[in-house]
Amino acid sequence: MEKVTFRTVCLFFLLLSFSAYSQTGETINGQVLYHGLYPHAGVTAMLHDINGNIIDVTTSDGSGNYAFYNVAGGTYSISFEKTGPAGGVTLTDAFLVMMHLFNLYPFSPIAYLAADVDGSGTITWADYTLILVGYLNQGNPFPIGDWVFEEVPPFSTGSRSETKVSGSNGSGDVNGTFVPTKMVESVFVNLPANDVVIKPGEVSNVTVNVANTVQMTGMQLILRIPDGIVIKNIESPLQNLNHCVRGNELTLTWLDENAAGEVIRPDASLFSIEATVTKSWDKNVSHSFYVLPESHFIDQEGEVIHGVQIVIPSLKFQPAEEFNLTAYPNPFTTHFSIGLDLPSDGQVSFQLFDQCGRIVHEIINSYYNAGTHQLRFDGSFLTPGIYFYHVSLPGNEKYFSNGSIIKSK
16 A cells, blocks of 8 residues: 555656646747857847747847747747847948949858848849948938848757857948947048138138048048038049038048049048038137048958048138228218218118117118218108118128117107
């Protein structure tokens, strides 16, 4: 009787252990590697059943590892996603896509996914243009989103357990740099001794050069535009130079599609900026274009050239010059006169404002020769009070005169 009881108890615990083991199920391990090389943390891994339904979700750790526990027997697949912006896209990536299209540079599977930024399934010149112009120059997002991943194809549980290794990549980052390359030391700015004088109403030309001879195949410059400056146009001897103004930043990108490169010497213009000013600055203060750290040049191998020095003149504001003007009598009762001493021939405009800033009288573009003139006005219709006038030469905006006059009762 005791032997039967002992066997029964042993059998019970054996069955209990087997049942517990069966309910525990299988652990599925995986790892996400950026560009197939570096652990990628913070990636969301999703386990799908045979019908594509998500049955479990986890996140990769600092080593790129993730795991699904207690998975019942069946057929599964794994997909991935990640929030937040990707990085690492430079001119080198556009260069490598161009080399691939010339059949000179093969891509790994994950690099191929990263290069197909329009999501067409194949790498074409459209992808090259989206990287070079759409993303680097204009700042547009890629149609496929920020990230690409190699999914784990369907597999069955119960087979030999192994880690599912998947590649991940930032869209467009075909060489797998992951974070934007630190370009802060690759491009330096030299300020020439002489500033460019910029005047109200005039277009000024800022010529940008290199300090030393540079042989380059590509360039990306991102310049912070001084406050109050409006970019009108960009001229350059570089064919197909792209430029884009977004807010207070000017982005210029260029890549030699013949891969021959250009030799830029200090005595030649890299490009020139045509600009105007919309506000008054202190005439004793210079204002400069600042180069942002993402700026870089690449050589014929697509590698970043370090130590490039570019020369960008600062801007110095020349304020408008007042010409002599007298208003009399002041105060006046019915009529008053404006005495002008014009520095040059031109169209003269006169505006009279009330204290609320409304124009109450205006004469536009009356032509006068240089010299002294007298303009007589009928102010009998005005109500008593203080008025302000502005006289200018619209064809030569650097000349103006302001003042006030009083209408008595």
